[in-house]
Amino acid sequence: MLDRVRLTYKQQRFETLAVAVMCLGAAAWALLASWHLNSVGVPASCLVDGGVPYWNGPSNASWIPAVCQLPSQRFTEALTSLDVGLASSLGDVLPFFVGIAMGVPLVARELEQGTAPLSWSLAGARWKWLAGRILAALLLIVPLLLIAGLAADVLRGAQERGIDLHASFHYFTSRGVFLVLWGVAALMGSVALGALLGRTMPVVVVALIVCLFARAAWEPLTDRYLLHGMAVLEMPGVQSPGELLVYQSDVLYLDGKVYTGTDCWVSNGVPGCQYGPGDEPDPSSIGPQLAWYVITGDHYWQVVALESAIMLAGSAALGALALFWVGRRRPY
Amino acid sequence: MATDAGVLLAQATGIALQAHALSKRFGRKVALDAVDLTVPAGSVTALVGPNGAGKTTLIRVCMAFERPNGGMVEVDGVDPWKHRSEALRRVGYVPQTPAVYRGLDVDDHLAMARSLHSGFDAEYARKRLNQLGIPLDQRADTLSGGQAAQLGLAIALGTRAKVLLLDEPLANLDPLARREFIQVLIDAVKSDGSTALLSSHIVTDVEEACDRLVILGAGKVLLDCPLEEARQAHRLTDSKSPPPGGVAVGSFAGKGLTRLTLWRVPADAGDGAWAATEPASLEEVVLGYLAAGRGTTGLQLN
Numbered sequence: 001m002l003d004r005v006r007l008t009y010k011q012q013r014f015e016t017l018a019v020a021v022m023c024l025g026a027a028a029w030a031l032l033a034s035w036h037l038n039s040v041g042v043p044a045s046c047l048v049d050g051g052v053p054y055w056n057g058p059s060n061a062s063w064i065p066a067v068c069q070l071p072s073q074r075f076t077e078a079l080t081s082l083d084v085g086l087a088s089s090l091g092d093v094l095p096f097f098v099g100i101a102m103g104v105p106l107v108a109r110e111l112e113q114g115t116a117p118l119s120w121s122l123a124g125a126r127w128k129w130l131a132g133r134i135l136a137a138l139l140l141i142v143p144l145l146l147i148a149g150l151a152a153d154v155l156r157g158a159q160e161r162g163i164d165l166h167a168s169f170h171y172f173t174s175r176g177v178f179l180v181l182w183g184v185a186a187l188m189g190s191v192a193l194g195a196l197l198g199r200t201m202p203v204v205v206v207a208l209i210v211c212l213f214a215r216a217a218w219e220p221l222t223d224r225y226l227l228h229g230m231a232v233l234e235m236p237g238v239q240s241p242g243e244l245l246v247y248q249s250d251v252l253y254l255d256g257k258v259y260t261g262t263d264c265w266v267s268n269g270v271p272g273c274q275y276g277p278g279d280e281p282d283p284s285s286i287g288p289q290l291a292w293y294v295i296t297g298d299h300y301w302q303v304v305a306l307e308s309a310i311m312l313a314g315s316a317a318l319g320a321l322a323l324f325w326v327g328r329r330r331p332y
Numbered sequence: 333m334a335t336d337a338g339v340l341l342a343q344a345t346g347i348a349l350q351a352h353a354l355s356k357r358f359g360r361k362v363a364l365d366a367v368d369l370t371v372p373a374g375s376v377t378a379l380v381g382p383n384g385a386g387k388t389t390l391i392r393v394c395m396a397f398e399r400p401n402g403g404m405v406e407v408d409g410v411d412p413w414k415h416r417s418e419a420l421r422r423v424g425y426v427p428q429t430p431a432v433y434r435g436l437d438v439d440d441h442l443a444m445a446r447s448l449h450s451g452f453d454a455e456y457a458r459k460r461l462n463q464l465g466i467p468l469d470q471r472a473d474t475l476s477g478g479q480a481a482q483l484g485l486a487i488a489l490g491t492r493a494k495v496l497l498l499d500e501p502l503a504n505l506d507p508l509a510r511r512e513f514i515q516v517l518i519d520a521v522k523s524d525g526s527t528a529l530l531s532s533h534i535v536t537d538v539e540e541a542c543d544r545l546v547i548l549g550a551g552k553v554l555l556d557c558p559l560e561e562a563r564q565a566h567r568l569t570d571s572k573s574p575p576p577g578g579v580a581v582g583s584f585a586g587k588g589l590t591r592l593t594l595w596r597v598p599a600d601a602g603d604g605a606w607a608a609t610e611p612a613s614l615e616e617v618v619l620g621y622l623a624a625g626r627g628t629t630g631l632q633l634n
Contacts, residue, residue, distance in 0.1 A: 001447070003443045003444070003446065003447040004444070004447040004448075007436065007440055007443060007444050007447070010435055010436060010440060011433055011435050011436060012435075013435055113433075113434070114427070114429055114431050115431045115432070115433055116431075117395075117397065117425070117427045117431055118425075118427060118431035118432075118484070118487070119444075119448060120397070121395055121420060121423070121424075121425035121427075122420075122444075122445050122448040122449040122452070122487070122491070123420075123448040123449070124416060124417030124418070124420045124421055124449075125416075125417050129448060132447075330392075330397055330398065331397055332397075
């Protein structure tokens with residue numbers, strides 16, 4: 001088995017190296033961006049509801065205490081800087097690049113380069129052959145993506161000072177263990193597509209499109225169909241979506257999750273949204289957002305476990321499809 | 333196990349590979365048309381035919397790469413489609429195009445074979461490659477065509493399989509590499525007591541290696557007999573009148589566009605009855621049968 005793992009890495013030496021560089025590079029970048037944010041040194045006394053007040057300019061910041069205005073301004077500048085912005089968005093794309101890079105060659109390249117007949121003539125059970133290769137890929141990407149995911153957690157913690165990372169749903173599927181889960185799903189999907197299509201470039205293109213849609217659809221779908229049953233608090237008077245209007249805000253963060261990502265919170269059991277003086281959004285420019293349930297942060301691990309289980313089950317199904325199809329298809 | 337009876341029967345009857353009414357279609361194209369074939373254990377059988385005759389398809393069916401549409405095939409008594417793992421344990425395979433991994437060196441290929449095939453004898457394969465002077469640390473994508481083919485053969489031999497299936501391994505080799513390949517194959521088969529089915533469309537190459545000839549044309553077996561019998565039992569004439577007792581096989585254009593006819597001689601005919609006729613070379617035997625399979629036009633001796 002060790003030989004098989006070693007030879008898989010050697011066969012895919014470019015992808016192996018690229019994946020390692022991407023993950024460790026992204027992790028290092030996230031940690032540097034965190035350091036950049038932390039180096040601003042916003043005093044704890046300046047935090048509002050656990051977050052650094054967003055600096056919108058002198059005219060709109062009159063509600064921020066004078067002593068906090070400069071730190072808020074500097075922090076906001078760091079937060080909106082290119083390096084922090086790019087680092088925080090890496091979590092959305094990195095696992096897909098990693099999964100596709102390692103997954104596509106496992107079957108598609110073997111078929112394309114005509115080496116599958118040799119391997120499959122030697123391996124009596126093709127599923128064992130593929131399982132060994134998938135295992136090798138997993139052994140590489142799981143720890144690397146975990147490192148990148150933990151670094152993304154650190155960055156999120158720096159971006160949202162005072163936030164409890166394990167009780168906040170803010171960007172929670174773009175950090176931590178979710179990077180591993182997305183990467184594994186992308187890997188399995190790429191392997192399955194490789195087994196079905198048997199050509200590298202078409203698999204890369206289709207896999208990228210599928211991953212894009214999966215990522216975009218995940219949160220709306222889980223919010224609507226998966227997590228609603230876990231809501232601990234229905235918005236008052238709301239019987240169905242659309243009855244309560246809540247305005248979007250980027251200033252304060254909810255210690256829980258609100259449908260559509262609207263930034264509100266629960267205080268004394270009452271959900272609500274607050275704005276600084278003169279900071280109310282203009283409904284005509286932002287548009288009303290709908291909220292109809294709240295899941296508080298103490299359900300964080302429950303939500304993570306549920307979403308993780310679904311992603312792992314989906315990955316396992318894709319892996320099973322790949323193993324099944326490799327057993328049936330021609331090796332060319 | 334379900335395969336035990338078949339294996340015991342194959343051992344008892346001395347049959348390494350057999351097909352009965354084996355059919356394979358790709359859409360409307362018939363690749364194998366009710367093929368009956370018997371390869372005795374310990375033989376080196378040449379599977380000869382033009383491009384598109386069905387040679388590769390036959391071997392791929394034996395390797396469980398293709399599912400037959402009808403009939404049966406057994407490799408050492410095991411149906412490869414029903415019991416793939418069992419069958420592949422008994423088969424060493426050399427594909428048409430040398431299949432080597434670009435990023436791996438020669439020794440990595442042997443390590444990979446050992447990791448995939450529990451019975452793979454890496455030392456044996458190494459020894460064979462050393463004898464040929466192929467460096468084990470050389471990257472496979474820098475090997476010559478002949479060396480890559482030898483690597484493929486060494487891997488197949490390293491499996492210590494009872495049956496070797498070689499799918500036109502000589503097609504892309506130069507004459508010297510072809511000769512070396514055949515020498516290694518003959519030596520290995522003799523020393524290991526295995527069975528080989530060597531497909532080729534180059535008759536002269538297999539003539540020295542094989543003791544049995546199977547001619548495949550348009551998906552049908554046109555001839556299946558020992559090589560010596562193929563030589564002895566056929567004569568060539570440029571006359572359309574049949575010699576006494578002879579059965580016309582097929583006609584084809586010879587050198588100078590002379591029309592030649594291949595005749596099958598009765599097994600009990602003495603040399604005297606055929607004194608006036610010319611013994612057919614193996615290539616002419618093949619051409620005669622292929623002409624019969626296609627009709628009598630379009631074939632010409634080189």
